[in-house]
Amino acid sequence: MDEQGFTAWAVGAERRLLRSAYLLTGDLHRAEDLVQEALVKVALRWARLHDGNPTAYARTIIVRDNISWWRRRRDVPMPTPRELAAVSSDAEAALVVRRSLDRLTPKQRAVVVLRHFDDLSEHDTAAVLGVSVGTVKSQNAAALARLRHGAPELLDLIGGPP
Amino acid sequence: MTELHDLLHRATDRIDGPDLAARALTGARRRRARNRGVVAAVAAAAAVVAVVVSVELTTGGARVDQPPVLSPSPSPTQGVATAPAIDPSRIQPVWDPRTVEGLPVTDLGVPRVMESLVPGVVTRPVAVLDDGERARLVGGDEVMAELPLPDGLGDRRIVSLSPDGTQLAAVGISGFFWRTLDGDWEQVRHTRVSGEAPQVTWLPDGSGLIGRDWNSAVRVDLPSGDVEELPFPLDVGQFAVGPEGAVVATVPRQVIEWHEGREGARWATGPLDGLVLPAVGTNEIAFARANVLFDDERGVADRDGLIAVDRETFETRGYLPVPDDHDYYVHAEELRPVAWLDDDTVAFTVLPEGSPKEYLVTWNVETGALSRISCWEKSFSAVFATGLLGS
Numbered sequence: 001m002d003e004q005g006f007t008a009w010a011v012g013a014e015r016r017l018l019r020s021a022y023l024l025t026g027d028l029h030r031a032e033d034l035v036q037e038a039l040v041k042v043a044l045r046w047a048r049l050h051d052g053n054p055t056a057y058a059r060t061i062i063v064r065d066n067i068s069w070w071r072r073r074r075d076v077p078m079p080t081p082r083e084l085a086a087v088s089s090d091a092e093a094a095l096v097v098r099r100s101l102d103r104l105t106p107k108q109r110a111v112v113v114l115r116h117f118d119d120l121s122e123h124d125t126a127a128v129l130g131v132s133v134g135t136v137k138s139q140n141a142a143a144l145a146r147l148r149h150g151a152p153e154l155l156d157l158i159g160g161p162p
Numbered sequence: 163m164t165e166l167h168d169l170l171h172r173a174t175d176r177i178d179g180p181d182l183a184a185r186a187l188t189g190a191r192r193r194r195a196r197n198r199g200v201v202a203a204v205a206a207a208a209a210v211v212a213v214v215v216s217v218e219l220t221t222g223g224a225r226v227d228q229p230p231v232l233s234p235s236p237s238p239t240q241g242v243a244t245a246p247a248i249d250p251s252r253i254q255p256v257w258d259p260r261t262v263e264g265l266p267v268t269d270l271g272v273p274r275v276m277e278s279l280v281p282g283v284v285t286r287p288v289a290v291l292d293d294g295e296r297a298r299l300v301g302g303d304e305v306m307a308e309l310p311l312p313d314g315l316g317d318r319r320i321v322s323l324s325p326d327g328t329q330l331a332a333v334g335i336s337g338f339f340w341r342t343l344d345g346d347w348e349q350v351r352h353t354r355v356s357g358e359a360p361q362v363t364w365l366p367d368g369s370g371l372i373g374r375d376w377n378s379a380v381r382v383d384l385p386s387g388d389v390e391e392l393p394f395p396l397d398v399g400q401f402a403v404g405p406e407g408a409v410v411a412t413v414p415r416q417v418i419e420w421h422e423g424r425e426g427a428r429w430a431t432g433p434l435d436g437l438v439l440p441a442v443g444t445n446e447i448a449f450a451r452a453n454v455l456f457d458d459e460r461g462v463a464d465r466d467g468l469i470a471v472d473r474e475t476f477e478t479r480g481y482l483p484v485p486d487d488h489d490y491y492v493h494a495e496e497l498r499p500v501a502w503l504d505d506d507t508v509a510f511t512v513l514p515e516g517s518p519k520e521y522l523v524t525w526n527v528e529t530g531a532l533s534r535i536s537c538w539e540k541s542f543s544a545v546f547a548t549g550l551l552g553s
Contacts, residue, residue, distance in 0.1 A: 003187060014182045017179075018177055018179055036186060036189070039182055043186050085176070086177075088173050088177075090175075093172045093173045096173075097169060097173035098173070117174075
C-alpha cells in the first residue's frame with residue numbers, strides 16, 4: 001500500500017470530514033469514531049481509490065454508517081459551554097446550529113450538511129445518500145422549511161430567511 | 163445559502179483532526195493482518211496462527227472432553243480456494259423486507275409480537291430483549307420478566323442467552339459475567355474482555371462461550387469459569403461456531419474455518435464479495451453478503467442479500483437479494499443470519515428500512531420460502547435461544 005499517499009490525503013481531508021461528521025451527529029466522540037472507521041475503509045481500498053475520489057467515498061461511509069447509530073441513539077445531551085468552546089470560536093453559533101439540526105430528520109440533516117457545509121451538488125449529495133436528485137431537492141426544501149419555522153434563532157444569526 | 167454555509171463553518175471552526183490518519187493506518191494494517199490469518203503480535207515470526215477452540219462434544223449422552231489446545235498450529239500450506247460464482251439458477255427474486263408483514267406466520271415457540279408480552283415468571287426463556295437500559299427475559303408462553311444485570315455494564319453491553327435457554331452472559335464496561343437461569347451473576351476472572359466492541363458466542367452445547375472485544379478473545383469454560391486466552395487474529399470481523407465446534411470467521415474477502423485448533427479450510431470469497439455475519443450449520447453456512455465490487459457493471463448477482471453456501475465446496479445453495487439502493491441492510495448490519503433450523507432453513511433478523519419493528523424470519527434456501535416468526539421494537543436488541551427455535 002502507498003502509505004505516504006494515503007497519509008497525505010488523509011491529513012488533508014480528516015478535519016473537513018470530522019467537522020461534517022460532527023454536524024451530522026452533534027457528538028464529537030461519535031464523529032471521531034465515524035471518521036476513523038471511514039479512514040480505515042479508505043486505507044483498505046486505497047489501491048482502487050487513490051486515483052478516484054477517496055474523499056467522496058469516505059463521506060459516503062460516514063453518512064451511511066451513521067444510519068444504524070442514528071436508529072438506536074439516545075438523545076445526545078446538549079453540550080456544555082466547555083464542549084461548545086472546543087468545537088467553535090463562537091459558542092452561541094455552535095449551540096444554535098446544534099439545536100437547529102436536532103430538529104431535522106436524519107436524512108434532512110444529512111442533506112443540509114452535505115449541501116450547505118460540504119458544498120456538494122445535488123447530484124453528488126444524491127450519490128452519497130443513495131437517493132434520487134429529486135429526493136435531495138425535496139428533503140432540502142423540507143429541511144429549510146423546518147428550520148425556517150422551528151429555528152428562528154438560526155435566521156437571526158444568518159440575517160434572513162434561508 | 164452562503165450565510166448558512168458560513169454559519170455551519172463558524173459552528174465547527176475549532177474542530178481539528180486528532181491525527182486520525184495514523185490511527186486509520188494502524189487499523190488497516192491490523193485488518194490486513196487478519197486477512198492473512200496472521201496475529202499481529204506474532205507477525206514477526208511469520209507464523210500463521212490458528213485459533214483453537216475445543217468443545218465438549220456430547221455423544222450418545224456421554225460427554226467427551228476435548229481439552230483446549232491453544233498453541234499456534236503449524237502453518238497451513240494448502241492454497242486458498244476461491245468460492246465459485248453464484249449459479250444464476252440459485253438467485254431468488256429480490257425480496258423487499260418492507261413487505262415482511264405480508265409473509266405467512268410460522269410458530270417456532272417464540273412470541274409472535276414481543277410488544278404484547280405480560281409480566282410474569284419466565285421458566286423457559288426463548289429470548290432476551292435489551293435496549294441498553296432494560297433487559298428482559300422472554301418466555302415462549304408470552305410472558306416476560308425484567309432481567310437484572312451486573313452494575314456498570316453501560317449501554318453498549320451485550321446480553322446473550324445460551325442456545326438451550328438455561329444460561330446467560332453479559333459483557334460490558336464493568337466486565338464479563340455469566341449465570342445460570344436460577345443462579346447469580348458471576349464475574350469471569352482473568353480476562354480483559356470488556357465493553358469495547360464486545361461479542362459473545364456460545365459453544366453449541368452450552369458448555370462454554372467465546373467472548374471477544376476489540377483486542378482480545380477468550381474461551382470460558384462453564385461452570386468452572388476457567389478462562390483460556392485465544393490467539394484470535396485481530397482482524398477477524400465476525401465469527402460463529404458450528405454444531406460440531408468448528409469456528410468459522412470472516413476476514414476481508416476471506417472465510418476461515420478452524421477445526422480442533424487447526425485451520426481446516428480457507429476460502430477467498432472471490433465473486434461472492436463481502437461475506438459477513440456467518441451462521442454455521444452442519445453442512446452449510448449462511449452469510450449476509452455485501453456486493454462491494456462497485457467498479458464493475460452491475461450483473462444479476464451484484465446486489466446485497468443473504469447467501470447460503472455449502473461448507474465443503476462453497477457453492478451457493480441459495481441467494482436472496484434485497485434492495486441495496488441505500489446500502490442499508492448489509493452495511494448497517496440490519497440483515498443478520500441467526501441460526502440454521504435444519505439443512506435447508508435458516509433464521510435471520512431484519513429491520514426493514516423505515517420500520518419501527520425488527521423481525522425474525524425464516525428462509526428456506528432451496529425453495530426461497532419465507533416465514534415471519536416474531537417481531538419487536540427496534541430499540542431492543544434480541545438474542546434467541548437458538549436451540550429452542552422450533553423445538
